[in-house]
Amino acid sequence: MHRITLQNKHYLRRLNMLIYTCEQMRVIEENADVNGLSYVEMMENAGNACAEKIHSTIVGLNSAAKTVAVLCGSGKNGGDGFVIAKNLSDKGYGIRLVLTNGYPTAYESKIMYAYLEDKPVLVSDLKQNYDACVSACMSAAAIVDCVFGIGFHGRLDETTSKFFNDISRSRAKKFAVDIPSGLEGNSGEIKSDFFKADYTLAITCYKPVHILKPASDQCGIVSLIDIGIDEKCYDAVGSDVIVSAEHNEIKRFFKPRNPAANKGDFGRLLSVCGSRNMQGAAVMAANAAVESGVGIVDCVFPEAAYSAIASKLTEPLMDPMPSTADGFLKADNLQRIIELADKSTAVLLGCGLGLCEDTVRLVNGILANVKKPIILDADGINAVSFNINILKETSAPLILTPHPGEMARLTGLSIEEIQSNRVKAARNFATQYGCVLVLKGSNTVVAGPSGSVYINRTGNAGMATGGSGDVLAGIISSFVCQSMSLQSATIAGVYVHGLCGDNIEKKYSMHGVTPTKMIGEIAEVLSNFE
Incomplete structure (x- = not known):
């Protein structure tokens, strides 16, 4: 994938393919203020744009009350809520305003709160009149969460946590402005109770929480608000995170x-x-x-696996080589493999290779002597x-394609540490070692040596099965051989695989x-890209 320049950044933004961290969003707002x-x-x-979106969503609902409960924190997200309350009040909605942390403290929010003075808005304080706040939400046609937005970190306080759980039973349509309160904007993690949204109105741009699972599943339908x-x-804001929402970019x-x-x-x-006990990976x-279109595949595998592999390969060439007593490739095959690599466009190394002393020597020898692109998977990574x-x-x-367990072995981090910030883990490794790294899993992350990051959104939990990674490695390797750049081949491969x-x-x-x-599906999927 190319490095994001200003020109193609604008193109990608128009496709809604870039996402920004909360810190980057603050810089963007600062730039807007200066300009x-x-x-x-x-x-x-x-606030006005969100109010229009909320109105267009609920206007057709049969609600005798036609009331909207707007939950406002004391910061700037609460200020958005005050504007929403004013706008919807002007449209004839009854407004129940719930102050979750007292009166506004942010300068802009104080201004917006003052606009409500002459409006027929009922105001309740969550800490002082909890039951009234719950009742207002239970009888409303819609509930709007403007409590925290991008400013939230850590865990909700006990009262707000209980409140969100209590009102989750309401049949009202639930809207979160920017980010459902209780979820952190820069992560897919869920560390706390949170506002359970049917709709999330993302202000200006997507944030990681809108994309990364499991948190993204709690955002409901996400709409961008200009x-x-x-x-x-x-x-001036560096955003190297691209979302695979648009088929046309792939x-x-x-x-x-x-x-x-x-x-x-x-x-x-x-x-x-391949090895004697893992022939299927090679196949x-x-x-x-x-199936992904490479011109020629030349398969090197242990002689001990010949019968099993040869019976399932039709198109590829086969080069069975001497194996150890345990059915792994001998390290003594290194020179012959180097000679074959010199004649090849790329090398796929590791699927089902097995892990033993010979494997370690062989993999290290190939890396030390081969100059062609190498796609390192499974036991190659180990x-x-x-x-x-x-x-x-x-x-x-x-190109390295680890799952979280293999990534843990590579980095010395725990699986939990890696999963808590997959983007950071992938980016740090790719930049440190100058490679393209595929961190597999839900929302597979592709990180490039320049620090660019791509988050994939195709695929499903059914793909969490043995052999799925071997298919992915084959697709990526095929695309590399067909003259795609390493990063483009990886991004396309992950997308097609999903x-x-x-x-x-x-x-x-x-x-x-x-x-x-999945292998049988590749040709049909690729027909959509011709």
Whole structure:
């Protein structure tokens, strides 16, 4: 994937593909203020736009009360709520204003609260009249959460936590302004009780919480709210996180094939995969690469696995090599593998390779001597974890595809630490070792050596099955051989892999998603990119 320049940043923003952290959002607002759009104007624009969205959503509801409960904190998010309350009151809604932390303290919010003085708005303080606040929400047509927004960290206080749980039983439509209160904007983690939203109105841009699971699942339907910030206010803010929401951006990676092309034009993949007890990994990776369009696949695997692998491979070439007594590739095969790698476009290393002393020596030897792109998966990654510095010493451009457990072995971090901030873990590793890193899992993260990060949103839990990663490795390797850049090939591979899983789920069920079915789906998915 190309580095994000100002020109393509604007293009991607128009596609709603960029997301920004809460800290970046504050800088954007500062830039807007400096450029003539004051904080008061931004608050008014946000509140009015949110009110219009809420009104258009609930206007057709059959509600005798036609009341809206607006929950306001003491900060700037509460100020948005006061504008929403004023706007909806002007439209004829009965407004019940719930102050969750007393009167406003932010300067702009105080101004907006003053606008309500002549409005027929009933105000209740959560800490002083809890039951009345709950009652207001239970009888409302809509509840609007303007308690914390991007300012929340840690855990809710006991009263607010209980309040959110109590009102979750209300049949009202529930709207969160910017971020459901109780969720942290920069994370997909859920650390606290939270406002359970049917709709989230994201101010100006997506934040990580809107994209990353499991928190994103609690945001309901997310809509972007434009508050009039000029495009140039984003230019000084580095955002390298791209969302796969738009098929068209992925499609740009696929180039039309020359009608006069031959198989040599689409690359040659050397697959060094498989062992006696894990023949299927080599088979699935090779077949996935073939289905993804590579010109030639040359499979190196242990002689001990020959019968099992050969019976399931039709298109690839086969190079069985001497194996250890346990059925792994011998390290003595290194020179022959290097010679084959020199004739290849890229090398896929590790799927089902097994882990033993010979594997470690072989993987290190390949990394030390091969200069072609290497896609390192599974036991290739595990072997490297014994000598992580080889990643800095190799001349080969690298793609690593760890799941959280393998990532933990690579980094020395716990799985919990990695999962708590997947973007940070992936970005730090990719920049430190100069590679493209795929941190697999829900919302697979692709990080590049420049620090750019891509979050994938295709795929489903049915794909969490043995062999799924081998299919992914084969797809990515195939795209590398077909002249995509390493990062583009990885982004496209992750996206296509997820679409295959999604298609299988629709045709059968989530329980029916298998790697073999995914391989059979690749050609149909790729037809959408031609």
